Amino acid sequence: MPMNLLHRRLCSSQRWARAIEDQLLPWALEDVDLGPEALEIGPGYGATTRVLLRKVERLSIIEVDEASVAGLRREFGDRAEVVHGDGTALPWSDGSFDSVTCFTMLHHVPSVWRQDTLFAEACRVLRPGGLFTGCDALSSWGFRLIHLGDTCVPVPPETLEERLRRAGFAHAEVTIGEGSFRFKAVAAG
Numbered sequence: 313m314p315m316n317l318l319h320r321r322l323c324s325s326q327r328w329a330r331a332i333e334d335q336l337l338p339w340a341l342e343d344v345d346l347g348p349e350a351l352e353i354g355p356g357y358g359a360t361t362r363v364l365l366r367k368v369e370r371l372s373i374i375e376v377d378e379a380s381v382a383g384l385r386r387e388f389g390d391r392a393e394v395v396h397g398d399g400t401a402l403p404w405s406d407g408s409f410d411s412v413t414c415f416t417m418l419h420h421v422p423s424v425w426r427q428d429t430l431f432a433e434a435c436r437v438l439r440p441g442g443l444f445t446g447c448d449a450l451s452s453w454g455f456r457l458i459h460l461g462d463t464c465v466p467v468p469p470e471t472l473e474e475r476l477r478r479a480g481f482a483h484a485e486v487t488i489g490e491g492s493f494r495f496k497a498v499a500a501g
Contacts, residue, residue: 322458329359332415337363340415340447340494347410351437353399353430354417358384364413365391372409374399400429407439414446416492419459419466427467431479431497440501444481447494455491469493 322328348369355361355373357380364371372393375381381396388394397403412434421427434444449455451466469486472495476484481497
């Protein structure tokens, strides 16, 4: 989804990439086994992808923004399957992955209905017992300010467990941290 200039500069910066690698992903992936085959939905500029490539044997990524896809293919095309597409209509067959991830991108999905569709699609492409995991920011004044002119539909963490269960997950849990939340949901097995 479109991002304003400030947001694009922030998300493509080395500072953001370091924060992702040193702080956010270690917290978001604490005690998480992604398995050998993972899908990342909405990697944007690829800060999370750089970390995930070291954690799995095979990584596929899907990104809706065409310009970002070109950059992702240049940087990761020899190490990951990079697909231009929408997380609400995943082109993979049922049960294709051990894990599905999405980090700091759910608020860019333009409606609650489309977010719920993305959750159901993540569940569909997971193997039985597979894990859907990720994190996103908590809504705040500063968060909203960074997103002026962007698509911004924050996910209320207190609603997420139930939404994930309605999407087909057997178990879901949400943990609230400082300024963000993480989630884990297990596909029915």
